Amino acid sequence: MRLLLGIILFYGRFGLSFTAIGYFVRRLFWRTDGDRLDGKRVLITGASGGIGAATVAGCQAAGASVTAVARDAEKLAGLNASLPAPVESEVVDLAEPADIDALLDRLEAEGDTIDVLVNNVGVMLHEHARNSAGLDTQFAVNLLNQFRLTERAIARGVLAEDAIIITVASGGMYMAPLIIAALATEDAGTHDGQTAYAVQKRAQVALNEHWQAAHPGRSFYVMHPGWVDTAGVKQSLPTFRRLLSPVLRNAEQGADTIVWLARQRPEDDSASIWFDRKARKTHAYGFTRDRSQPTDTLVEFLEQQLASSDAT
Numbered sequence: 001m002r003l004l005l006g007i008i009l010f011y012g013r014f015g016l017s018f019t020a021i022g023y024f025v026r027r028l029f030w031r032t033d034g035d036r037l038d039g040k041r042v043l044i045t046g047a048s049g050g051i052g053a054a055t056v057a058g059c060q061a062a063g064a065s066v067t068a069v070a071r072d073a074e075k076l077a078g079l080n081a082s083l084p085a086p087v088e089s090e091v092v093d094l095a096e097p098a099d100i101d102a103l104l105d106r107l108e109a110e111g112d113t114i115d116v117l118v119n120n121v122g123v124m125l126h127e128h129a130r131n132s133a134g135l136d137t138q139f140a141v142n143l144l145n146q147f148r149l150t151e152r153a154i155a156r157g158v159l160a161e162d163a164i165i166i167t168v169a170s171g172g173m174y175m176a177p178l179i180i181a182a183l184a185t186e187d188a189g190t191h192d193g194q195t196a197y198a199v200q201k202r203a204q205v206a207l208n209e210h211w212q213a214a215h216p217g218r219s220f221y222v223m224h225p226g227w228v229d230t231a232g233v234k235q236s237l238p239t240f241r242r243l244l245s246p247v248l249r250n251a252e253q254g255a256d257t258i259v260w261l262a263r264q265r266p267e268d269d270s271a272s273i274w275f276d277r278k279a280r281k282t283h284a285y286g287f288t289r290d291r292s293q294p295t296d297t298l299v300e301f302l303e304q305q306l307a308s309s310d311a312t
């Protein structure tokens with residue numbers, strides 16, 4: 001009964017908006033794509049496919065020098081083969097703390113700061129998995145390691161003083177309050193990838209608010225792409241994809257707001273999530289607000305998890 005109510009609330013409210021139909025209607029009113037990105041360095045995670053790869057193409061077309069980060073060298077080579085000119089690529093498993101620290105070492109050694117960081121990587125794993133630090137892999141990829149990469153890139157001077165940081169969440173967070181205990185699961189028995197995904201995406205929104213307050217001078221945005229036909233959706237939500245495939249967005253449409261934010265740099269709005277080039281409310285239903293834990297509690301939890309993954 002609760003599941004049915006959730007489906008009605010979610011699809012009834014967002015069904016049309018998140019599809020390509022919502023995109024086509026809204027784009028009729030868009031007047032400018034923003035400034036070009038010539039001379040800017042953009043680093044995009046989860047860049048070998050889907051929305052990440054489309055973001056690479058969009059930022060390159062706008063003149064940026066792009067670093068594409070993903071775990072599979074062959075897929076990164078495939079990405080480069082599909083572009084008008086190759087971009088720099090970094091093979092990094094974003095589930096693994098040591099891989100991220102090694103990336104930061106390389107970026108720091110290069111000395112060429114990053115102007116735009118896109119925390120795009122995101123997974124929904126139906127099987128429970130752990131990274132080498134023993135942490136829930138989905139939690140590590142979707143949240144903790146984005147915290148690690150962003151915080152440490154700032155601390156190590158890898159992100160420019162006036163950098164833009166864009167984090168890719170999901171409209172699924174409209175159905176989830178921020179419950180710290182639901183961010184990571186201990187074992188297969190308690191793991192529910194889809195529920196954890198929504199809570200992790202809610203947590204990205206809260207984290208973005210924290211970052212805006214904690215790091216003035218830089219611009220932090222959290223966005224969601226709508227419903228996009230990608231390999232990730234095909235694998236994680238096959239029924240959803242089968243039913244909605246005629247109206248899903250393509251990857252370029254999913255990446256549109258990311259590239260636009262990088263180009264336009266609109267005024268920060270801490271209580272917003274960006275979607276189709278507009279700042280939107282972060283809560284659609286009272287229950288997600290009422291049951292949410294405070295952002296400070298989230299940040300403390302992430303700091304603890306970071307320390308414990310460093311210690312292993």
Ligand SMILES: NC(=O)c1ccc[n+]([C@@H]2O[C@H](COP(=O)([O-])OP(=O)(O)OC[C@H]3O[C@@H](n4cnc5c(N)ncnc54)[C@H](OP(=O)(O)O)[C@@H]3O)[C@@H](O)[C@H]2O)c1
Nearest residue numbers: 046048049050051071093094095121122170227228230232
């Ligand atoms: N598609 C949608 O409808 C939708 C809706 C809402 C939000 N989003 C969000 O949008 C973002 C992109 O989604 P997508 O649909 O484009 O995903 P996708 O098709 O699954 O692509 C994800 C990319 O991340 C890479 N990746 C996955 N795990 C990694 C790891 N541990 N280390 C390094 N790279 C890794 C993948 O490489 P491999 O191919 O090697 O795995 C791939 O390049 C995610 O944050 C997702 O949650 C998507």
